[in-house]
Amino acid sequence: MRFFLTSVFISSLLVSYSAISAEIEAECIDNPNSPVMCAEPSYVEEKSDKRAAKEPQPTQKPSFSEQAQCVVVKGIASSKDVSEAFARKMAIRDALQQASLKNNVVVKTDQSVEAYQLTLDSARFTSSSKVKSFTVLKEGFEEPEDKYGATKKSPLNYEVTLNVCLTEERGVCPSLPGNQYQPRLAIAPVVFAHANQANDVSNLLNGYQLELERRVRNQGYKNYTLLNQVVDLQPNIQVSPNLDPELIAVLRDKTGAQYLLLTVIRSMSAHAESGLKNDVKRFYNLEVKPSSRYIETDWYMVDLMRNEIVHQSRGGFDVEGNVTVGRDKPFGSxxxxxxxxxxxxxxxxxxxxxxxxxxLHCKPFESEIIDVRGEEYIIYLNASSGAKVGDDLAVYHRTGRPVRFNGSLLGSDFVPGAFLKIKRIMPRFAVAELTAKKGLVQVGDVVKTW
Structure with missing residues (x-):
């Protein structure tokens, strides 16, 4: 039986990253990924003894790799049919993307030759460097005349020159600009179709969910919520997530979650080994306690914004010994x-x-606009995500009709259309105002950290 761990999958659901400012008040802007601005490489004086301390020492230049961590790049964006503020933000995005290709770049090429002629010549560039911080050095519209003195056609492109510091540190998120929010996670009740295998364990389903929640919290994850909805299950039928768009929409509206963690206990089977001693006990109808047990669980990560399973894994162990628990030892104690x-x-x-x-680490945050009240826009997010007043968010418009093929919904196309700044953060939503736009912002538009 297919089911959605909330409506058809839940027998007990489980427990288990400021952006670029819209208007610049100072000449420099910090990268939201780091509160520390890029600084020029410093020189270090080394003094080995008292005598050396009195004498001037030659400066020691930083290594080549240290110098190469900060680069100066220029970003360009078209200002056609958009406001200056919108073009500026798109130019910053372009500059940051180019900066990542200035260090530790891998180039993959594909070439084909037929009849002594090159028929295919393509190259793909990838980089493992990530933006740690950046500073705006220069910005404004491009020169109205080209190098030959001819007047350029309007509208002029907006140009931004940045000093970008790159890093390959482990743990730094690869997303170039934008706030580092925690995506909201819904922890669904665990499902176990073979309840008879766990007659010796009390509070299994509820205890598993609460234990998941406790451990998620202990590992420092704050933006989560629990689901508490029980659904009947039929035994001997394969249990798997139900990706029905209607069910997912209900869950999304109810929790505001971006991802759903679903868990299925596949097996808790216990076995008693054969032997003379156990055979005698069976002959006299005496209790034969199991001496081995196989426990296996599956867990799924469902993207509620795209209606798809984006990650799944399985864990299982064989255990031998006194595997019978007893109802006096509830799960989680x-x-x-x-x-x-x-x-x-x-x-x-x-x-x-x-x-x-x-x-979930470094996964980009996504939410949506759920209401428009005059000049204010209500966004489905809260302070647990790491959002703060003054943060900038990008709005993406859905363009055209949803794409369908052979009766299947493949999704929709989205394009950047506006930027918002958070004014107030309430317990379960945030209020924002427009800082730049090139189209109408409406309910249902997707909101991202960039």
């Missing part, structure tokens, strides 16, 4: 985790939570 079965679940929970948070 210290007594439960002290048992052989509890130790396996501890390992599985740690594996699932770590895997889920690692996947």
């Amino acid at each position: 210290n007594a439960f985790f002290a048992t052989d079965t509890g130790k396996v679940f501890h390992a599985l929970l740690e594996q699932e939570v770590t895997d889920a948070i690692d996947y």
